[in-house]
Structures are given as C-alpha cells and as structure tokens.
Amino acid sequence: MNDEPLGAGRINLDALYQVIQSRREADPEESYTARLLAKGTKKLAQKVGEEGVETALAAVAEDRAAVIAESADLLYHLAVLWSAREIAPDDVWAELGRRFGTSGLTEKASRKKP
Numbered sequence: 474m475n476d477e478p479l480g481a482g483r484i485n486l487d488a489l490y491q492v493i494q495s496r497r498e499a500d501p502e503e504s505y506t507a508r509l510l511a512k513g514t515k516k517l518a519q520k521v522g523e524e525g526v527e528t529a530l531a532a533v534a535e536d537r538a539a540v541i542a543e544s545a546d547l548l549y550h551l552a553v554l555w556s557a558r559e560i561a562p563d564d565v566w567a568e569l570g571r572r573f574g575t576s577g578l579t580e581k582a583s584r585k586k587p
C-alpha cells in the first residue's frame with residue numbers, strides 16, 4: 474500500500490491518522506494497524522504503555538536515536554488507540570489549544586484547595 478500523504482520521508486500525526494483511519498476496514502493479514510485494531514482497546518492500551526516506558530528508558534539511558542525511534546512507536550500506537558476510541562487528532566489539538574498560554578504552574582495553583 475502506498476500512502477505518501479506528504480511525500481517520502483515527511484509525515485505528521487494528522488497525516489498518519491488518516492492512514493490509520495484508512496486501515497479500519499483493511500485485512501489484518503495485510504495491515505499491522507488493522508491487526509492491532511482487531512485486538513481491541515486493551516491490547517492497544519498495553520502497547521501505548523510499553524512504548525511509553527521504552528521511550529522513558531531510552532531517555533534515561535541518554536540514547537538519542539532510541540528516544541526518537543521509541544517516540545515514533547509511541548505516537549503511532551497512541552494514534553491507533555485514538556482511532557479505536559473515536560478520538561480525532563483535532564480533539565487533542567483543541568485541548569492543547571484550550572491550555573495554550575496558561576502556565577502549568579498557574580493551573581496547578583488554581584487546583585489547590587483554599
């Protein structure tokens with residue numbers, strides 16, 4: 474299957490999500506994404522957890538190439554999890570936009586009980 478939405482070598486999470494969505498009806502014998510989606514949310518949640526831990530361990534090991542590779546695995550599996558839960562990247566971008574400009578420290582302080 475040839476997708477290349479942004480041209481060879483360039484991809485972003487929106488474009489990757491479009492490819493993932495196109496695999497929802499694909500044959501699990503031909504698509505890893507379709508195979509993952511067929512396994513369900515619990516398996517996807519496990520993969521996201523594993524890839525998150527692998528990213529963190531690579532960072533602690535100061536292995537830059539591994540952090541990049543594990544981050545790519547993490548983002549891919551996270552996007553498949555979003556697809557399974559009917560969440561679009563725009564839903565997440567909107568939440569980031571809502572937070573934009575508010576310091577994390579200010580937000581944390583606003584949660585403290587008087």
Ligand SMILES: N=c1c2ncn([C@@H]3O[C@H](COP(=O)(O)OP(=O)(O)OP(=O)(O)O)[C@@H](O)[C@H]3O)c2ncn1[C@@H]1O[C@H](COP(=O)(O)O)[C@@H](O)[C@H]1O
Binds near residue numbers: 496504
């Ligand atoms: N970005 C990715 C991507 N990143 C990682 N992976 C796969 O995710 C798996 C994760 O690696 P692991 O070491 O955890 O795999 P594993 O040990 O086999 O894990 P299990 O599945 O057995 O749990 C590998 O098989 C990788 O090939 C990906 N598979 C697909 N994509 C993108 O999705 C597109 C569609 O792929 P298909 O659905 O396969 O057509 C591709 O063109 C890519 O753009």
